[in-house]
Every structure is written in C-alpha cells, then in structure tokens.
Amino acid sequence: MMQWMTGHPVSVFGLILWAAGILWLMPGTKIAASRPRIPGLVMSTLGVLALCGSAGAGQSDLAASFLFWLFAVGALVSGVLxxxxxxPVYSALWFAVVTLCTCGLFVLRSAPFLAAATIIVYAGAVIVTFLFVIMLAQQSGAAGYDQTSRQGKMATISAFVLLGAIVMAVQTPAAAGSPVVAGDAVAGDAVAAAPAVSNPATVANTLSLKDEQHEVGNLKGLGRSLFGxxxxxxxxxxxxxxxxxIGAIAIAPRREQGTL
Amino acid sequence: MTEILVTLLTVLVVVGAIPGVCNYLILLERKMAAWMQDRVGPNRVGPWGLLQPLADGIKLLLKEEVIPGHVDRALYIMAPMISVFTTMLALAVVPFGPVEDAPWWLRFIIAPNIDIGLVFIFAITSLAVYGIILGGWASNSKYSALGALRASAQVVSYEIPLGMSVLGIALMSGTLNLEQIQSQQAAAGLLGWNIWIQPLACLIFFTSSLAEANRLPFDLAECEQELVGGWHTEYSALKWALFFLGEYTHVITISFLTSILFFGGWHFPGIATAESTYMFAWLVKLMVLMTKVFMCIILIMLLRWTIPRFRFDQLMELAWKIMIPLSLFNVVLVMICRHFELSNVWLLTGSVTMFCVWGIVSTNMRRSELQAKSPGYRMAAAAPVAATSAASGGHH
Structure with a gap:
C-alpha cells in the first residue's frame, strides 16, 4: 500500500482533495445554506480531475469516449448532489440520475440487459418507493432533520478509503496472489480483460457457455451464464x-376494515 | 452516411407524425363519445369538425402559460417533459411496419436489432411514473398530491403483470426482439399468431397496459369528480397538453405492441404473408399493421364508455389478487408445455381453463367476503326477484 501511495502521489492527492470537497459540501449540523458551496465544488472537481488524469482512462473511439465521459461525469456529479x-425529494431524484448514468455506462460496456434491468428495478421501482415515502412524510418545506447529515464525516472517510482501495487495486499491476485475479486468469492485463463469465474449472453444467467469446454480452449468453x-x-x-x-407481509400491521 | 440519413428520416417521420395522429385520435375519441352518448360531437370547425384538432392546438399554444407561485419551478416544468420524452423514447424499438421489406429510404424502426427490445420498452415506460409523481409533488397542492399518489401506486402495481404476461411469449419465441417475434408469427401463418397460444397473456397485457397509460376504466389518477383533475390540476396550456400527448402516445404504443406481440404484426393470410413479394408489398403490409393498430385504438376508446371506473381498492385487488397470480400461472404453464414439448393446443386449453377457474374462485371468494361483512347479504342477493316483481307491479 505504501508502495502504491508513493508511486501514485497524484491519485492520493486527488482522493484527499475530493474527500475534503465532499466534506465541505455535506450539509453539516448548521443549516447548509449558511456555507458557500463554491469551494467544495472546486475542491471536488479538482480532485476528480487529478484522479482521472493519473488513472489515464480513455477510449480511442470519439463517440464512445464522449459518451463515456458524459455518463461518468454525470454519475459523479449527480452522486455528489x-x-x-x-x-430529500431532490436527493432521491439525483439518485435516479446516478442510476441512469450508470446504466449508460453498462450499455457502453455492451451489457444492455443489465442496464435495462437496473433501470426497471432501481429507477422504476426502488426510487419511486422512496419518493412515495418522502411525499407522504412532508409536502412543503424541509424539516430540520432533513437539512443536516448524520455521521457525514465518518461516512465520507470510510467511502473514500473504499474508493482508494479500488483505485489502488486498479493501478497496481496484477501479480500472483493479488485478490483481483482469481484462479487461472493470466496475470498482467487481467483487470482490464472481460470478467470471467465462465471459468472452465468450475463448469459442471450442460447449460454453460460453449462459445464464451461469441455470446458474452448478449441476452442468450447472459441467460446461460445466470442459469448455468x-x-x-x-x-x-x-x-x-x-x-x-413474506417477512414484510407478516410484519406489516393489519387493520380490521381493510387497508383503505 | 445513408444509414444516418435513413435514421434521421425515420426519427423525423415518427416524431412528426405522433402529435398529429394524437390530435386526430382525440377528435375521433370525442366523436365516438358523442356517438355512444347520442350527441353530435364537435362539428363547428371545418366540415364535420375536421379542423377541430387544429383549433385546439392553436388554443393550447396561444393560451397564457400560468405557473402558480407556490410550485417548485424546476420540477414543475420538468414533469410534462418527462411524460412525453419517455413515451416517445419507448417507440424507438417498436417496428411500425415490415422491417424486412422496407424501402431503402425508410426503415420502419428507429433502433433496429435491439436484443432486449421488450425489456427496453418496460424500462423506459417504468420511468414515465416520474412525470406523474413530480407533477403531483411540484404542484404543491393536495389534490395534485393525492392524484399523483394514486396514479403512481397504480402504475407501479400494474407494471408487474404487464412484464410477466409477455414472459410466456419470450419463452415461446426464444427472443425479446420485437422484429423477430413478429417475423416468427408471420412465418407460422394465421394459426401461428400468439393470440392462439397465449390468449390469457393477451388479456392481461392489454388490461395492464391500459392501467399503465391511465386510460379509462383505470383513470383514477384524474378522477375528475373527486380530485378535480388529478396530478395535473395545477397545469395549464401547453404543459397540460404535454401530459395528454404522453398519454395518447402511450395508447399508440400499447396498440402497436398488442398487434405485434399477439396478432401477428403485418401478417394477414392471403394478402400480406412472408412469401408475398409483389411490388409495394411493403405498403400493403404497412396498411395491414396500421389497420390492426387502429382497431386496437378503437377498442380502447369503446372500452372508455363501456366499463365504469374502478374503485381504488378494486383496482389494487385486480392487480395483486387476480392479474399477478394469473400471469404467474401462465408462465408456469408455458414452462411445462415447453419442457415436456406438449402441443400448442394445451396452451390454449390451459389458458382458457385457468381463466374460468380463477373467475369462479374469485367470485366465490368475493361472495363469502361480503357475507362475512354483512350477514344480510344473502337476503339482499335473493331479494331482487321479489323486489323487481313488486316494482313492476307498482309501475303497472
């Protein structure tokens, strides 16, 4: 870990700057409007830029890279927002935007079914349920407890430690025994390669993929992989x-005269 | 290069045609409403009122845009946009003509070869509920909020039977791609239409699509008698119209999907089959599909004045106690038939049997429920014979 930190100072700097920006933006114990948001925004932007610059992500195709940056930046910005x-309503809506941007990234990585399923489940059902609760809870004006964030510092720090671990795993060249590389995958470029959909060693099912290069990504391949x-x-x-x-139904209170 | 031009042209045709078609569908609906209620209907603007949609459109465009002071401006403006955008986007994977025989300058589908066609449509239309929720919430009015809550509960509930009803078709045809589902039916002929093997799924699909689109008899969201105007109470002029443009676009999408999924798409025995290769065969096929779609739309409009609106608990019961179990059983039936390679006749008889059994069971359940609630129910049910004879005696 120390090796990685000394080897990639820009990444570490970016992470720390980003975390500081998020902490600044986080609605604290006071009313959030009393603090200007600009420094936090600038700090987070610089941090993300530093991190991206050091990671060197990029695609050759112009349209694909434009879409990639659109979705990636969209997901990050709406995540912060x-x-x-x-x-709370805006919070739920930004969550929906995060989901949509992530689904855009899924489509770019040729996983359209995953994208559609995520939209149906998260954007179409889960966030709608959130909105329901929020709308029923309060209709005008935000309550005091909605304007502060609980455990904001702890959450930020733990989230960025996790993000740092992921960045480190991506930037460290995969070696033997590295947790990223599993089984018999070839060391070196393994992280960038397609996820191991079908590991020949564990295949014990007749439904398993016959021709994994050909079928990965389309619906048939996904179905075989899931149910094989x-x-x-x-x-x-x-x-x-x-x-x-069943538990939710059992716990839910029953009334004598129906539910309405 | 031609690829891009053709795509642009197709998009332009669809996006340009939909609002105009919607306008004239509204005129048709008003005329049919008038006919069913023994009135004349709109007849002032142009011959037979044919220019009425134009007048309506101009009125909506030129009307003063009122944004009430108490609304959340950003979301208030965004809600109608979401409504229209999602329903329009869902049309992108719907083939609106014979894709295989399309002329070189038009493609009959905006986004061809989408592997997950049906799932894409469900994903996009599941986002349409945001238009309703945000419209209701941003209006900051109790009527709107109640309307939005009702509508979104309804839309979210009916998404489940809607998605499950087409699972059977996906299992039978082995694809979710609408073009392929259509061409498989065309290749199989009249008896290969999915309606013969999945009649119950067709019924469930059609009914829950109506609920998704908030059409009568499922328009509890609007429910003008109780809720003034539902989630769009605070909207006026073009923003209000956009909600209804979204609704009508949804009706068109439903009709296309029903025709393509269950009624063979552009296939019709004799004139438009997979073998017909005469000149302008694509035009005939297009016309066949359009006729089917038009009949679907007419059916939806007739339903509007035939079936009274549900009460809210009845609506939820229909979704959760009847449609979801039935669609589940339907999927199980298809799975059994596929696994044991049974003939398609079993699917037809199984569907009809399930429908009948479920109908008998649920009416019996309903009766015992009512009896448990009020012991006088049986007497009241038995009474009408005496009551009607007494009443008729009184009249004479």
Missing amino acids: MITATY DYLYAVEMAGTLLLIAC
Whole structure:
C-alpha cells in the first residue's frame, strides 16, 4: 500500500482533495445554506480531475469516449448532489440520475440487459418507493432533520478509503496472489480483460457457455451464464428475496376494515 | 452516411407524425363519445369538425402559460417533459411496419436489432411514473398530491403483470426482439399468431397496459369528480397538453405492441404473408399493421364508455389478487408445455381453463367476503326477484 501511495502521489492527492470537497459540501449540523458551496465544488472537481488524469482512462473511439465521459461525469456529479442535497425529494431524484448514468455506462460496456434491468428495478421501482415515502412524510418545506447529515464525516472517510482501495487495486499491476485475479486468469492485463463469465474449472453444467467469446454480452449468453454457471447463486438470491417478501407481509400491521 | 440519413428520416417521420395522429385520435375519441352518448360531437370547425384538432392546438399554444407561485419551478416544468420524452423514447424499438421489406429510404424502426427490445420498452415506460409523481409533488397542492399518489401506486402495481404476461411469449419465441417475434408469427401463418397460444397473456397485457397509460376504466389518477383533475390540476396550456400527448402516445404504443406481440404484426393470410413479394408489398403490409393498430385504438376508446371506473381498492385487488397470480400461472404453464414439448393446443386449453377457474374462485371468494361483512347479504342477493316483481307491479 505504501508502495502504491508513493508511486501514485497524484491519485492520493486527488482522493484527499475530493474527500475534503465532499466534506465541505455535506450539509453539516448548521443549516447548509449558511456555507458557500463554491469551494467544495472546486475542491471536488479538482480532485476528480487529478484522479482521472493519473488513472489515464480513455477510449480511442470519439463517440464512445464522449459518451463515456458524459455518463461518468454525470454519475459523479449527480452522486455528489445526491448526498449533499438538502431536500430529500431532490436527493432521491439525483439518485435516479446516478442510476441512469450508470446504466449508460453498462450499455457502453455492451451489457444492455443489465442496464435495462437496473433501470426497471432501481429507477422504476426502488426510487419511486422512496419518493412515495418522502411525499407522504412532508409536502412543503424541509424539516430540520432533513437539512443536516448524520455521521457525514465518518461516512465520507470510510467511502473514500473504499474508493482508494479500488483505485489502488486498479493501478497496481496484477501479480500472483493479488485478490483481483482469481484462479487461472493470466496475470498482467487481467483487470482490464472481460470478467470471467465462465471459468472452465468450475463448469459442471450442460447449460454453460460453449462459445464464451461469441455470446458474452448478449441476452442468450447472459441467460446461460445466470442459469448455468451461477444457478445456485441466483436461486439463493431469489429465495432470500422471497423470504424477505413474506417477512414484510407478516410484519406489516393489519387493520380490521381493510387497508383503505 | 445513408444509414444516418435513413435514421434521421425515420426519427423525423415518427416524431412528426405522433402529435398529429394524437390530435386526430382525440377528435375521433370525442366523436365516438358523442356517438355512444347520442350527441353530435364537435362539428363547428371545418366540415364535420375536421379542423377541430387544429383549433385546439392553436388554443393550447396561444393560451397564457400560468405557473402558480407556490410550485417548485424546476420540477414543475420538468414533469410534462418527462411524460412525453419517455413515451416517445419507448417507440424507438417498436417496428411500425415490415422491417424486412422496407424501402431503402425508410426503415420502419428507429433502433433496429435491439436484443432486449421488450425489456427496453418496460424500462423506459417504468420511468414515465416520474412525470406523474413530480407533477403531483411540484404542484404543491393536495389534490395534485393525492392524484399523483394514486396514479403512481397504480402504475407501479400494474407494471408487474404487464412484464410477466409477455414472459410466456419470450419463452415461446426464444427472443425479446420485437422484429423477430413478429417475423416468427408471420412465418407460422394465421394459426401461428400468439393470440392462439397465449390468449390469457393477451388479456392481461392489454388490461395492464391500459392501467399503465391511465386510460379509462383505470383513470383514477384524474378522477375528475373527486380530485378535480388529478396530478395535473395545477397545469395549464401547453404543459397540460404535454401530459395528454404522453398519454395518447402511450395508447399508440400499447396498440402497436398488442398487434405485434399477439396478432401477428403485418401478417394477414392471403394478402400480406412472408412469401408475398409483389411490388409495394411493403405498403400493403404497412396498411395491414396500421389497420390492426387502429382497431386496437378503437377498442380502447369503446372500452372508455363501456366499463365504469374502478374503485381504488378494486383496482389494487385486480392487480395483486387476480392479474399477478394469473400471469404467474401462465408462465408456469408455458414452462411445462415447453419442457415436456406438449402441443400448442394445451396452451390454449390451459389458458382458457385457468381463466374460468380463477373467475369462479374469485367470485366465490368475493361472495363469502361480503357475507362475512354483512350477514344480510344473502337476503339482499335473493331479494331482487321479489323486489323487481313488486316494482313492476307498482309501475303497472
């Protein structure tokens, strides 16, 4: 870790600057409007730029790289706006924008089904439920407890430690024993390569991908992978959700005269 | 280069045609409403009132734009935009003609070869609920908020049966691509239309799409008698019209999807089959598809004046207690038939049986529920014979 920190000072500097900017923007214990937002915005922008410059992300195709930057910057900016917004409704809406931008990135990485499913589940259902609750809770003006953020410092610090770990994992050349590289993947370029959809060692199912290069990304390949390679994981997740669903119904209070 | 030009032309045709078509659909709807209620309908502007949509459009454009002082301006302006944008975007993957035989200058689909076509449509239309919620919330009025809450609860609930009803078709055809679903039906002929193997799914799909579009009998969102105007109470002029443009675009999308998914798209035995290669075959196929879509729209309009509006708890019961279990059973039925490679006749009989059984079960459940609530129910149900005879005796 120290090696990485001394090797990539720009990344560390960017991360710290970004974290400081977010901390500044975070609505504190006082009313947030009393603090000017500009320094925080400038700090976060510079931090992100430093990080991007040191990471050297970029694509050759003009349209693809334009879209990439559009979605990436959109996701980052709306993410910051989401956690710093003082109105809960705006916060939920920025969350929706984050989801949409992330889905745009999924589409760019040729995973359209993942993008559509994420939109349906998150933007279409989860955030709508948030909005429901928020609308029912308060309709005009924001309450005092909505304008401050609880545990803002701790959350920021832990989030940026996590982000730092991810950046470090991406920037460190993969070596043997590195947690990123699993199994028999080739060291070196493994991080940038496509995720191991089908690891030949664990394939024990007739549904598994026959021709992984050809089918990765399209619907057929995804279906085979989900219900072939990851069948048990999918079924377990489904069972878990079902149990949660039954539990929610059991916990929910019943009234004598129906629900309305 | 031609690729880009063709795409641009297709987009222009769709985006240009939709508002005009919507305008004339509104005129048609008003005429049909008048016909069903024994009135004349709009007949002042132009011959048979044919210029009425133009007059309406000019009125909406030139009317004063009122933005009430108590609204959240940014979201208030954004809500109608979201409504129109999402419904228009959903049309991008809908083939509105025979894609295979299209002339070189038009493509009949804006975004061809989208692997996840149907899922894309559901994803985009699931975003349409933001228009409703934001419109209601930003208006900062109790009527709007209530309307928005109702509408969004309805839209979110009916998304589930809507998505599950087409799962059967996806399983049967092995694709979610609308063009492929259509061409498979065309290749299979009249008896290959999905309506014969998935009649129940068709019913569920059509009904829940109506609920998604907030059309009668599911227009509790507006419910003018109780809620003044639903989530768009505080809107006026063109912003108000945009909400309705969104609604009508949704109706068009529903009609296209129903025709393509269940009624064979542009296929019609004799005149428009997969083999017909005569000149202007694409025009005939286009006309066939448009006729089907038009019949769907007419059906939706007739339904509006035939079935009374649901009460809110009835609406939710219909979604959660009837449509969702039925669509689940439908998927299971398709899975069984696919797994044991049963003939398609089983799908038809299974669908009809499920519909009948569920109908009997739910009416019986309803009756026992009512009896539990009020012990006099059975007497009241038995009474009409005596009551009507007494009433008729009184009249004579």
